[in-house]
Amino acid sequence: MAATVSDLLLDWYDAHARDLPWRARPGEPAPDPYRVWLSEVMLQQTTVAAVKPYFAAFTTRWPSVEALAAAPEADVMAAWAGLGYYSRARNLVKCAAAVAERGGFPETEAGLRELPGLGAYTAAAIAAIAFGERAVVVDANVERVVARLFAVEEPLPAARKAIRQRADEVTPDDRAGDFAQAMMDLGATICTARDPKCLLCPLSEVCEGRAAGDPARLPIKAAKKPKPVRQGQAFWIEREGAVWLVRRAGQGMLGGMRALPDDGWSARGNGTGEAPLDASWDSAGLVRHSFTHFALELSVLSASVERDPDGAGEWWPLERIEEAGLPTLFAKAARLALA
DNA sequence: AAACCGTGGGT
């Protein structure tokens, strides 16, 4: 009888699984659902290398979902600074509160799916990895592996339905969590987006994409739109060894994060060029920063003042600027201003 | 349902 995809993949995983801080080794008991949840949210659209130091910091500072739920939201947002996609941090706080309130994580895919910040992928991943449920886990790695394995010629995103169906067909009843992690490891290390290592792949003998001759061209994706370049200004306002920081609105770009005052630049257009107060401004330089859907040229203006700017904000000590939790854009601006 | 939402690393 021919070996199934899941047999081949699980055998490979038993020998080659990556050793990651949030993961149990093959055969060990399932890890703490809190650690699975936290890692899965951090890993959304984010590389393993980027997540590792944040995962270590969060689990040290907040060892349980109850501890995280009890933390001030500002502390969690500041600890997330630099990881990106800050709605994840806002939802992390909401989710921790909901889980602590109900006395633990839901143990089913459907129950998990109701929590803030958990979509189809993350709910399935936690159900399978932490609770051993047979859930169909489809992320970008699985899409790529499945598209190649079954030579799916339909372009993404239209192919998602067919890919999910194929993924369901190869997902085993037992070890669904290991199977999901094996698919993701395969996608991350062997069946990579560029230059797949087919000679090392446990599925090479059954891969229809390889049989067809050019697996690397799959999955087929639509061309990306060009990013506009926007111009804006940020203001470095000093008084008595402190800098004026504001908190951005809860929705939208860098929502909920501490920030420098700026002139209202956005994805849609340039800033107004208007400063938040009259002062003698010096140019501290230009920050070029690329977001997902636009690029920003941010000119940083610096001044010393003797009164508070209008509106809400706080004077933050310069020597503790690293602890302010500025997102990377404004951390770059601060570096310029302090240079 | 297409658009919005970060960042760092690889090529």
Next chain:
DNA sequence: TACCCAAGGTT
């Protein structure tokens, strides 16, 4: 350099 990409979710 410029572009692509990564364990997606929300609206």
